[in-house]
Amino acid sequence: MKIVFATNNRNKLKEVQAIMPENIQLLSLKDINCTEDIPETRDTIEGNAIQKVEYIKTNYGYDCFADDTGLEVEALNGAPGVYSARFAGPQRSAIDNTIKLLKELEKKDNRTAQFKTVIALQLNGTCYTFTGICKGKITKSPKGEGGFGYDPVFKAIDYSQTFAEISLEEKNIIGHRGKAVKQLIDFLNKY
Ligand code: ITT
DSSP: OEEEEOOOOHHHHHHHHHHOOTTSEEEOTGGGTOOSOOOOOSSSHHHHHHHHHHHHHHHHOOOEEEEEEEEEEGGGTTOEETTGGGTTOTTOOHHHHHHHHHHHTTTOSOOEEEEEEEEEEEETTEEEEEEEEEEEEEOSSOOOSSSOTTGGGEEETTOSSOTTTSOHHHHHHHSHHHHHHHHHHHHHHHO
């Protein structure tokens, strides 16, 4: 089967492509000639994931799935959460966001955090959602060249390396997105 993955984030596409079985072929937004930013104006991660698939269905007519992800930090009462992309402002800079996060946690002992991914799937008139969570901690300083976004300052529980230091394959096994995508794959295979 062919299905559109409604994302403008190349890193997400790479991670998801790496675990999709051969029988599920991904189409990108480029493939359907969608070049604009998709609105993400809801106040929950789940709401944004659903908003993205509804936008594509309404404006382009395609069934699709979308991923919305947030980093929820306990000492910040769940922030940046749904606002993870714009934490340090509308420029959506991963470096600025990370600097702001480390600054806000400077004097906090509790560094507990989790990544949460919600995948929304729009298929034959119904919208389904799949959630993946990865628990861990925010480090004191960035480390590693891989991954993207907040990966250089996030260590999963029982891991001594940040998400930017482990391979994409390993991140997919223990990570939030990998967990949500596996549920999506199971669902599509049984559909
Ligand atoms: P699309 O909406 O086009 O899919 P996006 O980059 O806007 O792409 P999100 O709104 O889901 O995606 O992402 C929120 C922010 O969280 C984003 O700026 C990323 O830097 C960060 N993020 C998402 N997934 C991440 C991951 O696996 N590791 C580290 N940071 C991540």
